[in-house]
Amino acid sequence: MINQNKTKITRGQFFCMILQTQIGTQLVSLPHNLQETAKGGAWISSLLMGVCIQIFIFLFGLLLNRFSGQDFYQICIHIFGKWLGRVLCGIYSSFFLLAAAFTLMVYVKIAKAWVFPKTPHWFLLFVMLLTSVYLARSSLQVMSRVMVIASLFLPSLFLLVAMGLSIANFTYPMPFLEVGWLKIIQTAFLALPAFGGFEVILFIYPYVHGTNKQKLMAASLANALTTLIYTVLVYTSLAVFAPEEIAIVPEPLIYMLKAIRFSLVERLDLIFLNLGVLSSTTTLAIYLYISGKGLKSINNHIAIKKVVPIIALIAALLTYVATDPFSVKYYEMKFIGIIPVFTFIIPVICLLLSFFRKKERLS
Amino acid sequence: MKRLKLFLMLLVLIFPLFLLGCWDQDQLKQARLVYTIALDQASGGQLLGSFVVRNTTSHTQQIETNNTIYYAKGRSMREMSQAVSASLNGRLRVFKFRVLLLSEKLARTQDLYPLLDSFYREPKSPLNAKVGIVKGEANEVVQHQKIGTTLIGEYLDQLIEGEEKLSVISPQDIQSICPLMFDPGEDFSLPYFEVKGNEVEVVGAAMMRGQRMVGSLSRVESKLLQMMRGKNDGTALVSLAIPMTNVHSAVNRVSFEIMKSSPEIELRVRRNHLDVYYKLGLKINVKEYPPANLDSPKEVSKLNRYIEKILKDRCKHLFAKMQKHQFDGLGIGRQIIAYHNDEWKHMNYKEVYTHANFYPTIHVESKGNGIIY
Numbered sequence: 001m002i003n004q005n006k007t008k009i010t011r012g013q014f015f016c017m018i019l020q021t022q023i024g025t026q027l028v029s030l031p032h033n034l035q036e037t038a039k040g041g042a043w044i045s046s047l048l049m050g051v052c053i054q055i056f057i058f059l060f061g062l063l064l065n066r067f068s069g070q071d072f073y074q075i076c077i078h079i080f081g082k083w084l085g086r087v088l089c090g091i092y093s094s095f096f097l098l099a100a101a102f103t104l105m106v107y108v109k110i111a112k113a114w115v116f117p118k119t120p121h122w123f124l125l126f127v128m129l130l131t132s133v134y135l136a137r138s139s140l141q142v143m144s145r146v147m148v149i150a151s152l153f154l155p156s157l158f159l160l161v162a163m164g165l166s167i168a169n170f171t172y173p174m175p176f177l178e179v180g181w182l183k184i185i186q187t188a189f190l191a192l193p194a195f196g197g198f199e200v201i202l203f204i205y206p207y208v209h210g211t212n213k214q215k216l217m218a219a220s221l222a223n224a225l226t227t228l229i230y231t232v233l234v235y236t237s238l239a240v241f242a243p244e245e246i247a248i249v250p251e252p253l254i255y256m257l258k259a260i261r262f263s264l265v266e267r268l269d270l271i272f273l274n275l276g277v278l279s280s281t282t283t284l285a286i287y288l289y290i291s292g293k294g295l296k297s298i299n300n301h302i303a304i305k306k307v308v309p310i311i312a313l314i315a316a317l318l319t320y321v322a323t324d325p326f327s328v329k330y331y332e333m334k335f336i337g338i339i340p341v342f343t344f345i346i347p348v349i350c351l352l353l354s355f356f357r358k359k360e361r362l363s
Numbered sequence: 364m365k366r367l368k369l370f371l372m373l374l375v376l377i378f379p380l381f382l383l384g385c386w387d388q389d390q391l392k393q394a395r396l397v398y399t400i401a402l403d404q405a406s407g408g409q410l411l412g413s414f415v416v417r418n419t420t421s422h423t424q425q426i427e428t429n430n431t432i433y434y435a436k437g438r439s440m441r442e443m444s445q446a447v448s449a450s451l452n453g454r455l456r457v458f459k460f461r462v463l464l465l466s467e468k469l470a471r472t473q474d475l476y477p478l479l480d481s482f483y484r485e486p487k488s489p490l491n492a493k494v495g496i497v498k499g500e501a502n503e504v505v506q507h508q509k510i511g512t513t514l515i516g517e518y519l520d521q522l523i524e525g526e527e528k529l530s531v532i533s534p535q536d537i538q539s540i541c542p543l544m545f546d547p548g549e550d551f552s553l554p555y556f557e558v559k560g561n562e563v564e565v566v567g568a569a570m571m572r573g574q575r576m577v578g579s580l581s582r583v584e585s586k587l588l589q590m591m592r593g594k595n596d597g598t599a600l601v602s603l604a605i606p607m608t609n610v611h612s613a614v615n616r617v618s619f620e621i622m623k624s625s626p627e628i629e630l631r632v633r634r635n636h637l638d639v640y641y642k643l644g645l646k647i648n649v650k651e652y653p654p655a656n657l658d659s660p661k662e663v664s665k666l667n668r669y670i671e672k673i674l675k676d677r678c679k680h681l682f683a684k685m686q687k688h689q690f691d692g693l694g695i696g697r698q699i700i701a702y703h704n705d706e707w708k709h710m711n712y713k714e715v716y717t718h719a720n721f722y723p724t725i726h727v728e729s730k731g732n733g734i735i736y
Contacts, residue, residue: 114486116386116387123386171698171700172542172546175700242541244545245542259491259539
């Protein structure tokens with residue numbers, strides 16, 4: 001029992017972990033991606049996505065409570081049996097590998113465009129992975145403590161961008177409903193990569209102290225805060241850039257900061273990027289860890305510590321598929337297509353099957 | 364285990380040597396900083412760029428700075444800067460770039476965005492540099508290497524900043540004009556320079572419709588436009604003639620500072636018809652008033668009404684002038700896009716704007732009189 005307590009994390013750490021996984025590099029291009037189709041309603045799209053995810057967090061809670069003490073990998077094996085369950089674990093593990101690769105891809109793209117145009121691709125990857133692999137090789141507790149520290153920087157990140165309001169013109173996003181509700185709802189799904197990360201709830205939930213209600217509350221609060229931050233940031237960039245202008249600025253959040261000038265500090269964008277690197281390091285570490293955990297659940301002899309560097313290497317190699325912004329954008333679109341399968345559809349299928357199986361057992 | 368730790372320690376010590384600076388370093392000592400660029404039209408559709416590059420020669424005791432002007436012809440900014448690089452000992456860098464000047468002829472015939480594209484695209488370029496229009500040839504301005512003892516780049520920057528503080532021209536830089544260039548619902552104005560003998564003067568503002576210059580405003584008009592936009596920050600000084608009173612003197616003006624101007628625009632939009640109800644509340648601080656009789660409330664309100672009447676006429680005139688040039692300096696189109704979007708989609712805005720009716724009401728309140736009445 002004591003031993004088990006030691007491997008658990010607190011609810012506050014859980015909260016920070018979800019927050020840090022959700023907030024990552026995709027944030028900076030969110031306003032651009034949403035505005036393309038939703039125009040002035042982009043901030044509504046972001047809000048809707050947050051609400052939608054909230055619903056799924058409750059569904060996750062339902063599923064996880066039925067199998068208390070088990071994470072999603074174990075649940076998969078429980079529901080689908082030894083073989084099919086393990087295959088599913090493998091698929092999920094690869095999904096997180098892809099998510100890690102994707103995070104890296106976007107990070108390198110932004111770092112190259114904004115700060116290090118001449119630094120080689122491999123070096124940017126190396127620096128990034130060095131920290132996150134080190135983190136992912138440590139325990140869940142260590143990781144969660146780092147997340148707490150990283151979360152302390154979030155207010156400054158938020159304030160930095162909210163400063164854009166000083167140069168905003170609030171009529172730019174208006175009229176909000178120019179493209180109609182249908183398009184705004186459709187656009188909401190483009191926000192998925194930026195919101196992505198809430199699915200880690202499925203894998204960390206059983207290792208958190210507290211009652212089910214408390215844990216769900218922590219997860220919901222984290223998601224609510226992410227939604228709030230995103231919505232404010234999207235709205236701010238909509239108000240800073242003219243609608244026709246935002247269409248040509250792929251990373252409005254950084255661009256906006258470059259435009260603000262203070263008497264003491266110039267190039268706020270560099271400060272923002274530093275904070276952004278921290279956010280993506282934590283996101284990356286979590287993805288690597290969960291991917292490794294998936295392999296461990298296939299075969300208990302596999303040590304997470306040993307597979308994480310290998311997973312990181314594969315993710316790094318995968319980023320070579322897209323080294324220029326245009327192909328990154330192309331793969332981004334492809335990746336958005338598969339995210340809902342893993343974050344929405346499969347967990348819900350598991351939930352439905354779990355009802356079904358219980359009945360079967362009773363009969 | 365100990366050996367591994369030692370190895371890791373060494374790695375940590377060696378690691379900083381490979382930090383990112385190696386690839387992306389850009390040393391200041393190799394950079395040749397361009398402070399100002401003046402653009403003119405050359406023959407055959409080419410541009411003539413005058414690049415003002417700063418030289419710093421340090422003798423043992425003092426550091427001496429002076430400008431060198433490099434001329435280059437080309438069809439774009441990048442083409443010209445390449446041509447300049449060919450005769451430059453070092454790398455041409457824009458870190459300290461302050462002012463971009465365009466000749467009026469160029470601004471009237473050439474879109475602005477293509478000239479600025481390279482600035483927006485490059486992460487290291489300063490987006491807070493100013494843009495100005497020059498009556499006549501732009502390179503005439505930079506040929507004055509120094510004005511007084513100040514080098515031309517700094518001089519222009521300070522000149523513009525000073526005029527912005529006095530609300531004579533609207534504060535704009537490369538970044539802030541970007542949304543306005545793209546936005547069909549609002550136009551902007553840029554400082555308008557003229558070379559007068561040995562001096563460079565801001566003679567008013569150049570009206571930019573979309574990306575091209577369409578006309579110019581005098582200093583008084585430009586200041587009025589700033590007031591109508593509600594963009595005075597307490598330093599705009601307005602002087603008006605007052606009717607002859609018992610003071611028999613040639614000095615017959617009331618001067619006041621605008622403490623706060625709060626405009627309200629109400630629109631009546633019908634298919635091809637636009638009524639603009641413009642309300643302006645002004646709080647003023649009297650700075651000069653020879654009759655010196657503001658001790659009675661009656662006189663104060665008389666003065667207020669008088670100022671209202673004059674300003675109303677001026678606003679009407681200015682609006683008519685802006686309409687003539689289809690220059691939407693008040694951002695009325697912006698309001699239509701935001702609040703009357705259906706009508707916006709079905710109207711030819713510039714046409715409607717030209718024929719819009721303008722009904723101004725101005726309310727002046729004196730809030731200060733200095734230390735005498």
